[in-house]
Amino acid sequence: MSITDFLADLLNPDLAFLPKALAIAIMSSIVCGVVGCYVVLRGMAFIGDAVAHAVFPGIAVAFVLQGSLVLGGAVAGVATALLIAIFAQNRRVKEDSIIGVFLVGAFALGIVIISQAPGYAGSLQQFLFGSITGIPDRDLYVVGGAGLVILGLVLALHKEFVAVCLDREMSRAMGLPVFWLDIVLYVLVTLAVVISLQTIGTILVLALLITPAAAARLLTDRLGVMMLLAPMIGGTSATVGLYLSWSYDTPVGGTIVLVATTVFLTAWLLAPRHGLLTKRWRRASGQEPHDLTRPPPLPDLAHPQDPSPAVR
Amino acid sequence: MRALDIEGLDVDLGGRPVLRDIDLTLDRGQLVGLLGPNGAGKTTLLRAILALTRTRAGRVLVEGKPSRPGRSGIGYVPQRHEFTWDFPISVEQAAMSGRTGRMGLLRRPGVTDWRAVGDALDRVQLTELRRRPVGELSGGQRQRVLVARALALAPRILLLDEPFTGLDMPTQELLGQLFTSLAAEDHAVLMTTHDLVAAVDTCTRLVLLNGRIIADGHPADLQDAELWTRTFGVSETSPLLKLVRAT
Ligand SMILES: Nc1ncnc2c1ncn2[C@@H]1O[C@H](COP(=O)(O)OP(=O)(O)OP(=O)(O)O)[C@@H](O)[C@H]1O
Ligand SMILES: [Mg+2]
Numbered sequence: 001m002s003i004t005d006f007l008a009d010l011l012n013p014d015l016a017f018l019p020k021a022l023a024i025a026i027m028s029s030i031v032c033g034v035v036g037c038y039v040v041l042r043g044m045a046f047i048g049d050a051v052a053h054a055v056f057p058g059i060a061v062a063f064v065l066q067g068s069l070v071l072g073g074a075v076a077g078v079a080t081a082l083l084i085a086i087f088a089q090n091r092r093v094k095e096d097s098i099i100g101v102f103l104v105g106a107f108a109l110g111i112v113i114i115s116q117a118p119g120y121a122g123s124l125q126q127f128l129f130g131s132i133t134g135i136p137d138r139d140l141y142v143v144g145g146a147g148l149v150i151l152g153l154v155l156a157l158h159k160e161f162v163a164v165c166l167d168r169e170m171s172r173a174m175g176l177p178v179f180w181l182d183i184v185l186y187v188l189v190t191l192a193v194v195i196s197l198q199t200i201g202t203i204l205v206l207a208l209l210i211t212p213a214a215a216a217r218l219l220t221d222r223l224g225v226m227m228l229l230a231p232m233i234g235g236t237s238a239t240v241g242l243y244l245s246w247s248y249d250t251p252v253g254g255t256i257v258l259v260a261t262t263v264f265l266t267a268w269l270l271a272p273r274h275g276l277l278t279k280r281w282r283r284a285s286g287q288e289p290h291d292l293t294r295p296p297p298l299p300d301l302a303h304p305q306d307p308s309p310a311v312r
Numbered sequence: 313m314r315a316l317d318i319e320g321l322d323v324d325l326g327g328r329p330v331l332r333d334i335d336l337t338l339d340r341g342q343l344v345g346l347l348g349p350n351g352a353g354k355t356t357l358l359r360a361i362l363a364l365t366r367t368r369a370g371r372v373l374v375e376g377k378p379s380r381p382g383r384s385g386i387g388y389v390p391q392r393h394e395f396t397w398d399f400p401i402s403v404e405q406a407a408m409s410g411r412t413g414r415m416g417l418l419r420r421p422g423v424t425d426w427r428a429v430g431d432a433l434d435r436v437q438l439t440e441l442r443r444r445p446v447g448e449l450s451g452g453q454r455q456r457v458l459v460a461r462a463l464a465l466a467p468r469i470l471l472l473d474e475p476f477t478g479l480d481m482p483t484q485e486l487l488g489q490l491f492t493s494l495a496a497e498d499h500a501v502l503m504t505t506h507d508l509v510a511a512v513d514t515c516t517r518l519v520l521l522n523g524r525i526i527a528d529g530h531p532a533d534l535q536d537a538e539l540w541t542r543t544f545g546v547s548e549t550s551p552l553l554k555l556v557r558a559t
Contacts, residue, residue, distance in 0.1 A: 041399060156418055163412040166401070169394045170461070173362045174413030175382015221445040223400045 001247035009246065021132035021199055022242050024143050025256065028196035029208050029234030031147045034154055035192040036213035036234075037227045038185060042165050046096055047084065048209045050103040051190045052202055054080035056110030059127055059197070064117045070142045073197055077190035080106055085183050130201030130253030132242070143195040150188050161185060162223070199238075200253040207257040208234060215264040218271040233263050313376045315340050315469050315500035316361065321370035323353070323360050330356050332524050334370065338502055340468065343495040345515035346504040349544045352522045354504040355391070358471045361502075362388055374469065382413040387467030389458045391474050397447055403457055404442040407432055410461035425464075432463035435490060452483035459487065470494060472503035476510045488514040508555050 010019050039048050058076025062069045080102055087098045114120045114127075126134075154161075163171045164181050171178050189209070196205050216229035241256030248255075269277045316338035323331040331353045338344060346354050359365040361372055363379040374384040387410075401409075407429045408421055415425065433439045436456035441449070446457060455475055462470060472491070476484050484507070492514055495501050505511050511518060512531045520526040520534070520543040527539045534540075537553050546552050 041396070159409075159412050159415070159420075160417070162399075162401070163409045165396060166399055166406065166409055167390065167395045169364070169390045170388060170410070171412070172364050173381055173386075173388045173390075174410070175380070176413055217400065221400045221447070222402070223405075226400055 003243070006243050006246060017133050017135060018246070020135050020137070020140055021252070022239065023140060024135060024195075025132075025199045025238040025242055025252075026235045027143055027147045028192070028199065029212070029238040029256070030231040031150050031192045032196055032205075032208040033212040033216075033231035033234035034151060034227055035188050036209040036211075037216070037223070037230050038161055038165065039189060039209055040213040040217055041223075044185075044189070045206065045210050046099055047081075047186065048189055048193060049206050050084065050099040051077050051081055051186075052193050052197075052205045053103045054106035055190070055194050055197065056107050056127065056202055057113055058110075060110040060114035060117075063114060063120075063123060068136075068138060068142065069198065070139050070146070070194060073194040074146075074191060076106070077194050078187050081186035081190045082183065085179070085186055126201070127197070128201050128203050129251055130197070130199045130204065132199060132245075132252050135198055139198060143198075146191055146195050150191050153184065153188060157181065157184065200256060204253045204257045207260060211257070211260040211264050212237065215260070215267040218264075218267040218274055221273070233260065237263060314338065314373070315342075315375060316502070317373040317376075318361070319371055319373075321357075321360060321372060322368040323356055323365060324368050325356065325365070330523065331360070334525055336519065336525065336528070338469070338500045340498045340500045341495055342517060343491055343501045343515050344503070344517045344519060345511035346502060346519050346521055347506075347508070347511060347543070348504075348521035352543075354521060355473055357521065358388070358473055358502075358504065361471060362386060385465075385468040387462030387465050387470045389462045389470070389472040389475055392451070392454055392458065392477070395446075395454070395458065397449075397454060399446065401446055402443050403438055403446060403449070403460075404429055404433060406446050406457050407438075407460040407464050410464040414465060428466060429460070429464045432460040435463055436460045437486065452479045455479060455483070455487065459490070467499070469500045470502070472501070474504055474506065476505050476507045484510050508552070 009015050010022065012018075036048075039045060055073035055077040058072040058074070059069050060072075061067075061076075062072025084099055084102060114124060117123070160171075160176055160181050163174070163176060164178055168178055192209065193205050196208050200208055212234035213226070213230040215233050216226045219229055220226050237260035238256050241259040242252060244250065244259065245252040245255035267275070269275050271278060314337050316336070318334055318336040321331060321334035322329070334357065346357065348354050356365060360367055361374070361379060362384075363372070363381050372379050374386060377384070379386075408425065411421070411425050411428065415421065421429075430439070433442055436459050438453065438456050438460055441453065446454065449457065459472070459475065462472075470491075475487055475491075479487070488510060491501050491503065495516075503515075515531065517529065518531050518534055519528045520539060522543045522545075526543045527534055535556070537548065537556070540546070540553055540556055541548065541550075544550075544552060
């Protein structure tokens, strides 16, 4: 299918669900891209995964009660995030074990609950792998509103999140409420996951959180640039993925994730400074390394005996 | 008023006694080295001064007032491994992160903040490298980033946890001179170290710690071998004692 046909379908009133799905996919991948930067930099991927599974019982209850799936998922996800943060204070059992316990427990609860609803098999598949049909208009606003709130909080607390990521001990010494900042970050991750579930599905949502941010990390050494690149990669992957999925009739969640994965692999091989092939070529041709996003490093005048970065 | 006044401090960690009966004072203008073996409680003592750990008994007064995180004029330089060095952040941003608590919520760095960071980077001679990602620094440069981050707060008291560990001689000398001149500028400086030579060389006062304070005084007054064997649990023939006698 050509791009023009895709645009025509987007504007076709009979296919009203398509632009809606695209809007939700783009919004959620932008939000996930931004929040994902913290997740990647703090090595919290496992928490994202736990929350993605933990929202399942909430969604199941919402499904059984015919309520908003996004709201149901948000309640369950936030509850789990809080439980993890609180239980993790007890040092006897490590954080990852606690997450493991809640992850599987919550998912099991979701399966039991949803099996009570007649004809659940189809919906189960939707939850797990995402779908672009059957999104209520209401969810469009919920996702848009939640997305704005999340991005607003990130903007407001960015400096504090960075400080805690950098050095927890120092952050405590500065009097920052480290525990509460952790909780807010967990909740933001949860909300980003929840608003993405609809199109991507439980199993694949982690990719939306991690992959664009990880790809962006490979492309730059500057946090500000990374936090702009990640949502751009996410949004582009969502758009291209939806287009491909619509053209070739492939599952939407899987296709979006595959596009993002391709971007990641490309960055891994070809990133200007740290790419695998870039480094090899540079070594072969004896070129100086250079970074398109950064002025060339100044010579280290304080330590003239230090080898230059090119040698190191 | 004393910069630091610790009286009868007891600290337990995990139900075990770590510090007992610590009396320690620190005045502005002093550069004090805190020495003791691994597990002696040096880091714990610094954390107690910062009010980051619960105390069992005793009191810690910072400039006459009970210590409170973020409220006392203390600059802290934790051990180097506490910092996430692969974070995509430049040297000057890393130094700026030390002012996060001071700036307060919803504030962005202003002229005052940048000036303070600029001065701090000048003092540790990192101005040339201020835009370099912290991940691309050597160990000595990293240590200087942490010192700059603490200095960015313009603290009157400076606590340093093993600032010399793993540094080459030129960097040790640079930092040692910096600490000496900070003390001369009326700061109170307390640093832990395992580097006896550097400690004797730079500090005007040494405190030997092993759960309790074993000795406290000018390096020249700590010639008694028994103090060192008690602190470090080494034998009379240990090279450590040769070092003490040599200094
Ligand atoms: N969170 C904790 N829970 C229980 N015990 C602890 C904890 N942290 C430290 N300890 C114990 O407290 C004692 C003092 O530790 P501390 O880190 O203060 O020693 P240190 O003098 O800084 O040692 P090093 O030279 O190795 O840095 C050690 O015996 C350690 O095992
Ligand atoms: Mg220590």
